Amino acid sequence: MKRPSWDEYFMTMTDCVGSRATCDKNGSGCVIVSDNRVIATGYTGSLSGLPHCDEVGHDIKLGQCQRTVHAEHNAITQALKFGISLNGATMYCKVKPCVACAKMANSLGVKRVVTE
Template sequence: MTQRIPWDHYFISQSLVLATRSTCQRAMVGAVIVRDKRMIAGGYNGSVSGETHCIDEGCYLQDGHCVRTIHAEMNALLQCAKFGVQTDGAEIYVTHFPCLSCSKSLIQAGIKKINYLNDYRNDAYAIHLLEQSGVAIHQIKLPPHFFEKMSLALESNAVLPSSSPQLFENCENGDCKNCQ
């Protein structure tokens, strides 16, 4: 039996794909809001719709922050608000730990769990607020050679003969048959 990619890896991969749409190169961040193992919204760092992008004219900085950009987490939450999608009890997968402002918005939106890949200015007060509000925080650790295995899946055009090796075999130390 071929082992499938774990849900956490699947959803964090989706956030990484969304990050490639980012229009602010200071931080290319992607976020996916998930409920019951279904993506309900996604977002990436980018300018207000219809406005100039950082990649076109540079960042508009105030106090060292790009104020032109709406953060990925906020864009995902705003997409839910725009289309009437409930966020209470959902979780978010985001490429980077949320800033203080996004953390507060996620709490207010009823997000129950934050799954993130990379540490990024993990604000102590944000962590305090999240923990106090009962929001679970989980850093996802991708296994060694994860992206190499993803590349193999793409090269195979996602059609795997039954004789092919298990692409997503549990690999902890790089000694598995797929890593050699």
């Protein structure tokens, strides 16, 4: 069995993290890594303390579920909440990040984004 590259290894983790998503319309996972060490993870879901789609249903407006935030947003805010710098980090995403999440990652120093 061939040993996976670091990119393959961390991309595999996005599946596991994404399995925690609480919105089946947009379920995804994100893993942020620095020096080949996981520093934050996030999945598509409601803000902490608010009801989840899988509990109370979707809140769809303009084709988007308003109840949830993206996996990338959750991973970034998780790092910030605990004072973890994203400067020079790599962000592994199940899907290509939206413009807002990409801008947020870039402004906080994420140097590389890897997607499937």
